[in-house]
Amino acid sequence: MNNSISSSVIKRLPRYYRFLGELQNQGLTRISSRELSEMMGLTASQIRQDLNCFGGFGQQGYGYNLSVLRTEIARILGINNQKGAILIGMGNLGKAVTMHINFETKGFKLIGLFDSKESLVGQMVKTLPIRSIQSLDEFCRENRPEVAILCIPKDAAEEISAELISLGVKGFWNFSHYDLTLKYDDVIVENMHFGDSLMTLSYRLNNEK
Amino acid sequence: MNNSISSSVIKRLPRYYRFLGELQNQGLTRISSRELSEMMGLTASQIRQDLNCFGGFGQQGYGYNLSVLRTEIARILGINNQKGAILIGMGNLGKAVTMHINFETKGFKLIGLFDSKESLVGQMVKTLPIRSIQSLDEFCRENRPEVAILCIPKDAAEEISAELISLGVKGFWNFSHYDLTLKYDDVIVENMHFGDSLMTLSYRLNNEK
DNA sequence: TAGATTGTTAATCGATTAACAATC
DNA sequence: TAGATTGTTAATCGATTAACAATC
Numbered sequence: 001m002n003n004s005i006s007s008s009v010i011k012r013l014p015r016y017y018r019f020l021g022e023l024q025n026q027g028l029t030r031i032s033s034r035e036l037s038e039m040m041g042l043t044a045s046q047i048r049q050d051l052n053c054f055g056g057f058g059q060q061g062y063g064y065n066l067s068v069l070r071t072e073i074a075r076i077l078g079i080n081n082q083k084g085a086i087l088i089g090m091g092n093l094g095k096a097v098t099m100h101i102n103f104e105t106k107g108f109k110l111i112g113l114f115d116s117k118e119s120l121v122g123q124m125v126k127t128l129p130i131r132s133i134q135s136l137d138e139f140c141r142e143n144r145p146e147v148a149i150l151c152i153p154k155d156a157a158e159e160i161s162a163e164l165i166s167l168g169v170k171g172f173w174n175f176s177h178y179d180l181t182l183k184y185d186d187v188i189v190e191n192m193h194f195g196d197s198l199m200t201l202s203y204r205l206n207n208e209k
Numbered sequence: 210m211n212n213s214i215s216s217s218v219i220k221r222l223p224r225y226y227r228f229l230g231e232l233q234n235q236g237l238t239r240i241s242s243r244e245l246s247e248m249m250g251l252t253a254s255q256i257r258q259d260l261n262c263f264g265g266f267g268q269q270g271y272g273y274n275l276s277v278l279r280t281e282i283a284r285i286l287g288i289n290n291q292k293g294a295i296l297i298g299m300g301n302l303g304k305a306v307t308m309h310i311n312f313e314t315k316g317f318k319l320i321g322l323f324d325s326k327e328s329l330v331g332q333m334v335k336t337l338p339i340r341s342i343q344s345l346d347e348f349c350r351e352n353r354p355e356v357a358i359l360c361i362p363k364d365a366a367e368e369i370s371a372e373l374i375s376l377g378v379k380g381f382w383n384f385s386h387y388d389l390t391l392k393y394d395d396v397i398v399e400n401m402h403f404g405d406s407l408m409t410l411s412y413r414l415n416n417e418k
Numbered sequence: 419t420a421g422a423t424t425g426t427t428a429a430t431c432g433a434t435t436a437a438c439a440a441t442c
Numbered sequence: 443t444a445g446a447t448t449g450t451t452a453a454t455c456g457a458t459t460a461a462c463a464a465t466c
Binding site for chain 1: 445446447448449450
């Protein structure tokens, strides 16, 4: 389907979704692109262009119905189609991601936690037991996760991702420094690079103002 | 200084920095833009354009000296100029960030941890004690942190950021959904929005391939 | 010197903004 | 109907890529 939508547009959708939700919580039912643009710090033009990539959700002279628009964005993002996800690496970061993230409202269902450290195996985190990385193969064959969350170091990520891809994993939420896209060009990867973000902040603190 | 470098360029610098480090670890001493481009999945042209925003670090006919180039990028990013940072919110995420991130190699020094939950106060995380949010004001006046890391919910972020800015905090590493830039346009913010990243992944899984 | 590769200018491509006719 | 605001086309702006002269 629509592989033609630019990633600049896609990356703005979750933010629209958040703002529309807040406006709904405030009891509003409609919003114009101009009002929304002032609220979000964008141009009205950009908002209309973005939304019209997916269809005409507004009405001339009226604006957008909040509920309709938010539902449409949820549908576009595929949030209702829950995709099975497993998380590899239950260190501080893996645990925090498991505890902290509300996967259900973002289009995923966390169904398995894995670690190579045998001392962690069996421990419950939130509602799931930590499993041995030895059982990864069997678990994937049975439960067919579509997505893997990598909270492991680069070398481990390189090794495990090859296995995961052979087991049918199609997407990665990647917290490691392993660059999956260089080797696998048909796999979908979202990188969360804490260090890169921090260094960008460092640059801007040193150079802006 | 150079406020004119586009953010597209800035955001690529940390990745260059990582790749150059790896090449150095492999014992190499020089690299051409073409070789680096193949390794990183970019065009050689882009690499040369990016680097030339900051000066001519290469040599015609030779390429770039790895050590020189990496040192230059570190300098550009301001990694050696350590900026004091405090972290607000020692829940799962705050703890994981404290434990997991190597601030020293990214231009920061974590000097204080804060939480509003009195039961957490006094607990040590890594090498720092969790302090009461009540002592934030005093701590900032004494230690003048330049940066705050927000690992708290939106409402708390809204409240605390106003205080932090009045206390001289110039930059934020923001894990909350509070949009600081809308209200404070002279503050520097790097957002880490887990949910947005996940939803983007959801979209792509539903629409690509 | 000849070969290689940079630094830099010019060309292309894509994304954002502006403008306005369509229409509710 | 008149006013408002979308959907959409055209204009502008910025980022990426290509090309090549400079030079090591």
